[in-house]
Amino acid sequence: MPVNDDLAYESATDLAAAVRSRQVSPVEIVGYFLDRIEQRDPSLNAFVFLAADEAEAAARRAEKAVLNGDALGPLHGVPTALKDLFDFHPGWPSTFGGIPALRHNIAEQHCTYAERMKAAGAILLGKTNSPVMGFRGACDNPLFGATRNPFDTSRNSGGSSGGSAAAVADGLLPLAEGTDGGGSIRIPASWCGVVGYKASFGRVPFVARPNAFGGVSPFLFEGVIGRSVADVALGTSVLTGYDPRDPFALDQTVDYLGACERSLTGKRIAYSPDFGMYPVDPQVAAVTAQAAAAFRDAGAVVDEIDMTMPHGQQELAELWCRMMAGVEVIELFKAQGIDLLADDADDLPVEYRSYVEANYRRSALEVLRDQQMRSEVYDAIQGVFGDYDLLLTPTLACLPVPNAADGTTAGPSRINGVEVNPLIGWCMTYLINYTGHPAVSVPAGMADGDLPVGLQIIGRRYDDPGVIAAAATLERLRPWRHTYARCAARIL
Secondary structure (H helix, E strand, O other): OOOOHHHHHOOHHHHHHHHHOOOOOHHHHHHHHHHHHHHHHHHOOOEEEEOHHHHHHHHHHHHHHHHHOOOOOOOOOOEEEEEOOOOOOOOOEOOOOOOHHHOOOEOOOOOHHHHHHHHOOOEEEEEEOOOHHHOOOOOOOOOOOOOEEOOEEEEEOOOOOHHHHHHHHOOOOOEEEEEEOOOOOHHHHHHHOOEEEEOOOOOOOOOOOOOOOOOEOOEOEEEEEEOOHHHHHHHHHHHOOOOOOOOOOOOOOOOHHHHOOOOOOOOEEEEOOOOOOOOOOHHHHHHHHHHHHHHHHHOOEEEEOOOOOOOOHHHHHHHHHHHHOOOHHHHHHHHOOOOHHHHOHHHOOHHHHHHHHHHHHOOHHHHHHHHHHHHHHHHHHHHHOOOOOEEEEEOEOOOOOEOOOOOOOOOOOEEOOEEOOOOOOOEOOOHHHHHOOOEEEEEEEEEOOOEEEEEEEEEOOOOHHHHHHHHHHHHHHOOOHHHHHHHHOOOO
């Protein structure tokens, strides 16, 4: 395998195979991608930290293991990256999404992604950009600024895992980490034309301390962003599996790669164009409807359905904002002598700050009522799966938005003349964080001058193989690899 520009869009699966067969060395791979990041990332702002020396040292160790004939992990020598949010690697900065007061905050532990990817032989190159506390569906913050979309650098990459998705789409990495508390894997996957998978709750351990029972309100996830379903399946197989530190971790084995070959013949698939409540840009609606209909060519039954949600889209978006603006992180920093609200309030977006301050005043009864609202959403989603195997929707209700110049990029406040919450209300993803179902965003097609549109595929609780099978089927029916030529050809 020659080390040239073809390497940029090589799959993680093929890179790992080439390392094992000694067609290319980990040192060559890591050197190539570090050079590519240096050349191309200034026009994207996808990375906020590069650990080049560490990565090169890890590549040399990986190459030695190959030459020694040692046992190699499934991603041996393959480069990847962490997200700069609730994602940690010892000795690396952790700014929680570009909070200026935390620019010198250093992590002391591994997150699941860092720990398991390294154990699988992958090589971590650094950390990617995200918004403050992941509290919006766009990728922008006051410390590092916006991440630009590789399909159109005037527009945003989506958040909160926007740096990861942009890097993968631009061929800076084959795989990268995403985390997902309201769609933060799926949102940027949609806008950047890549694959972003959120497994069923409990599949990927979420190791949180001091509160091991955090990460459930709404459900929080770690996952993988890649360009192909097979790569995402491979990465997810590395991440999943029991961990005694997580009280919700499932002790089950899932064949994600095998699921890529499953047939959809006879499967019943529901398509909801709007969850019964979202205003959706007509271009997005047209592209996703065509992608949903394609499953009929695979032998599936596809029905467009009318859904009824127990609350309106603005009310449910407000619920997400209340749940995500928790006081726990603020209190943890206080215990370390960092009082973000008292001393560094201007470093926090005014919307996030207002929700956090309101949460300090909320009663236990109000919190209970929020969980009851969430339960009603769960029942509505579960009701679909009484009759259908899969549920399809647009991933997002709009196309990528232009970047702001002051670190405050957000989504639209209106779609089709209907008011939506600009932080999250245009994201048709956060409902699935209330429920814990598996969900993936896959490229559905292009709109408005070649801007990517994502299709969200949702499965029954714990039917991760069914979701992966559907995503792989769509990739065979409507391949998207050619779309990255637009990213590769952009003027730097």
